[in-house]
Amino acid sequence: MALRTSVIPKVVLAAASVALLTVTSGCSSDDDSADSSASATARGPITYVEGKDTTETGVIKQIIDLWNSSHPDEQVSFKEEPSDADQARSDMVQHLQAKQSDYDVLGLDVIWTAQFAANGWLQPLKDDFAIDTSGLLAPTVASATYNGTLYAAPKNTNGGLLFYRKDLVPVPPKTWGEMIAACPIAKQNNIGCYAGQFAPYEGLTVNTSEAINSHGGSFVGPDGKTPTVDSPQARAGLQQLVDGFKSGDIPADAITFKEQESQRAFEDGKLLFLRNWPYVYGTAAEGDSQVKGKYDVAPLPGVAGVGTSTLGGYNAAISQFSKHKATALDFVKFLTSEQAQRIIADGALPPTLASLYDDPALIAELPYLPALKESIANAVPRPVTPFYPAVTKAVQDNAYAALKGEKSVDQAITDMQAGIASAGS
Ligand code: GLC
Numbered sequence: 449m450a451l452r453t454s455v456i457p458k459v460v461l462a463a464a465s466v467a468l469l470t471v472t473s474g475c476s477s478d479d480d481s482a483d484s485s486a487s488a489t490a491r492g493p494i495t496y497v498e499g500k501d502t503t504e505t506g507v508i509k510q511i512i513d514l515w516n517s518s519h520p521d522e523q524v525s526f527k528e529e530p531s532d533a534d535q536a537r538s539d540m541v542q543h544l545q546a547k548q549s550d551y552d553v554l555g556l557d558v559i560w561t562a563q564f565a566a567n568g569w570l571q572p573l574k575d576d577f578a579i580d581t582s583g584l585l586a587p588t589v590a591s592a593t594y595n596g597t598l599y600a601a602p603k604n605t606n607g608g609l610l611f612y613r614k615d616l617v618p619v620p621p622k623t624w625g626e627m628i629a630a631c632p633i634a635k636q637n638n639i640g641c642y643a644g645q646f647a648p649y650e651g652l653t654v655n656t657s658e659a660i661n662s663h664g665g666s667f668v669g670p671d672g673k674t675p676t677v678d679s680p681q682a683r684a685g686l687q688q689l690v691d692g693f694k695s696g697d698i699p700a701d702a703i704t705f706k707e708q709e710s711q712r713a714f715e716d717g718k719l720l721f722l723r724n725w726p727y728v729y730g731t732a733a734e735g736d737s738q739v740k741g742k743y744d745v746a747p748l749p750g751v752a753g754v755g756t757s758t759l760g761g762y763n764a765a766i767s768q769f770s771k772h773k774a775t776a777l778d779f780v781k782f783l784t785s786e787q788a789q790r791i792i793a794d795g796a797l798p799p800t801l802a803s804l805y806d807d808p809a810l811i812a813e814l815p816y817l818p819a820l821k822e823s824i825a826n827a828v829p830r831p832v833t834p835f836y837p838a839v840t841k842a843v844q845d846n847a848y849a850a851l852k853g854e855k856s857v858d859q860a861i862t863d864m865q866a867g868i869a870s871a872g873s
Pocket of ligand 1: 557707
């Protein structure tokens with residue numbers, strides 16, 4: 449895809465003008481503010497930190513290379529974290545708790561905004577740090593906002609999709625029931641029917657949330673705090689997954705699956721249906737994938753119609769401890785530029801820039817874009833709370849115990865409610 453280059457001169461100009469300001473503020477005699485105002489206008493090399501880039505095209509490297517080609521004195525290095533969201537978060541938390549300045553721009557999973565902001569680790573994106581979010585999808589801006597303040601630039605969003613083998617099932621199922629009814633086709637072909645991500649980590653919270661939300665259940669009330677998961681709808685949602693494992697329609701080894709294991713199973717031709725994020729649309733078409741040309745995507749299956757996706761995605765925040773915040777700010781803005789957003793879309797990661805979803809050339813390349821836009825607009829965010837790690841642990845631990853048959857669904861939901869209630873204490 450041809451890349452527009454018109455953004456670069458503007459960025460360079462902005463860099464030059466802020467560099468002048470740096471010199472001026474360096475003369476300040478106000479010692480107290482000298483440090484933070486100096487870092488606010490200071491420029492130099494920075495490090496961008498995010499979980500493993502699993503896209504086929506390597507979007508982060510591409511974006512960084514493009515930036516670096518026109519910023520010789522403000523080079524960005526990529527510190528790649530593990531792909532497991534929980535492991536990536538804990539490394540970032542350690543660095544920030546120690547007030548280390550080595551992570552300048554943080555690629556934050558949407559669920560981390562509240563915790564990182566409440567701890568004072570993020571530079572609020574207001575006043576001199578304000579960025580233009582008017583062209584971005586509204587739910588992505590909300591996912592980067594905490595207590596009315598924007599803390600990060602929405603980089604990529606995410607919505608779950610159902611990948612299916614169109615060579616075996618020409619018309620995708622709309623409901624979970626229709627999907628299960630197609631499982632004998634998997635048996636005849638000696639492959640598993642359905643998998644998502646069921647290992648005990650954030651992906652299990654995502655999959656459990658989708659099952660529960662699709663049944664009309666919820667985790668917390670409108671205040672974002674009061675637990676509401678103790679409901680018949682939530683029980684029905686979790687039961688659906690438990691039944692899948694019991695019947696074997698979800699193969700037993702799916703209990704160890706994170707995104708990449710489930711992606712590999714599908715690409716090895718071992719699954720009829722897969723719930724995963726759109727990046728698989730790119731990876732399954734390349735390399736040693738056994739299903740090239742044999743798959744398509746559909747919305748997640750729900751109860752009476754399409755299901756409800758969990759809102760995913762990553763946002764770029766500036767560390768409060770960065771020593772080169774002016775460079776960090778320009779890089780964060782660059783991530784939301786059309787140039788960077790097109791690289792993101794090319795890697796089959798959902799962009800945050802709304803206009804790309806209506807771009808005919810891009811739709812021709814990625815025909816699922818309109819459906820994905822709809823899915824993201826209706827996706828349900830996970831609870832917004834500084835105590836999210838404890839909330840997700842309550843969801844993961846109890847869902848996992850139920851899937852393994854170690855707890856009844858009833859007990860798991862009762863305990864999940866209690867765990868969410870005590871998360872903030
Ligand atoms: C994806 C999503 C992210 C989610 C994670 C779970 O990376 O973008 O929001 O938390 O998967 O594994």
